[in-house]
Amino acid sequence: MQKPAIRGGEPVRKRPFPSWPFSGDDEVREVLEVLREGPWSAGSPKIKLFEEEFASFHHAKYGVACTSGSTALFVSLKALGIGLGDEVIVPSYTFLATATAVIDAGATPVIVDVDPDTYNISPEAVGRAITNKTRCVVPVHLAGCPADMDGVMEHAEAHGLRVLEDAAQAHGAEWGGRRVGSIGDLGAFSFYQSKNMTAGEGGIITSNDEELALLARSLVNVGRDVKKGWYEHVRYGWNFRMTALQAAVLRAQLRKLPELNRRRMESAAYLDKHLSEIDGVRPLSRPPKATAHSYHLYITRVDVRRFGFSTKEEFVKALNAEGIPCNAGYRTLQSYPFIAEKSRIPASTPHADKASREEAVWIPQYVLLGSRDDLEDVVEAFEKLRSGNAG
């Protein structure tokens, strides 16, 4: 049973939003083929097909499937030769795996602030953080909005840095017509069940660099060399292999992605238009060069005091009580002591702090797959919480 609305009356929304994830005949057919014909893991043609299809969809020559977005990030850093004594620049406002991958690789995360209008890594802040130990930058395409890759690549070229795109939320997103995961040296994607396409778990590394891709393939396969025997390990590695069952589901999910992302973009445009008319609500901006945004999240900035609340958590609770799925999103990376003690942290990150403590409200991607009526309910719930608060 739904809890009563915090601002009184009936909740705006009593029905659930579209459920996520969902599968169709296509997923079932793909999985049955694997179950009946095998192999279920290494050597499966399904895995190879999925890697090729996903990579080419993202304008990348190579794809290396693996167990998760976290392992995709870690293996990418290892393939780049990043380790002890190296510094890797990461945004403060991201999932903690962006930083733990750097720590696990033996290097030091250097945390920088984000842009206040997109919450993506600030190229100016990257510029200020570069030292003679910096080896790599990890732009995160937060919520599915591509980071400013022009700004990031300029610094990388000027200082000889490698670029690893954390595209865990950005399947199908584009910067200037170029799909993410093919702009930097490597891209890391996640197929966790909340993501825009999923097999429950899974990940993939994309690249246009053959040498890096071969190295990544060896690292996820316990240091094997494709041309050598199964027990002829040529380097230190891990078992981070994806199963054929996951690849089968993901082939079907990839075929649905363009249409689902189109609907997410259309719904986001509707929410942008109507929510920005409400005083105290400012949706994040979509830069003109973000020619495709995957809207893994719909993030808006809310001045909760204007709604009569003193904390963001209270606002989120009230919106939830109106039947709208939403949450308060990330804390900053440096707010976790076990990350802070292993990172280099700037004197201040005002924009990431403001996002996490005060203003960022996240609506998950599956809400954007709803009908126009569903979206009207989202807007109406914001309006209801705002009404009667002149502030």
Ligand SMILES: *Cc1c(COP(=O)(O)O)cnc(C)c1O
């Ligand atoms: C989901 C996510 C990851 C990690 O992916 P997993 O598959 O959950 O390991 C990394 N970075 C970002 C930005 C993510 O959203």
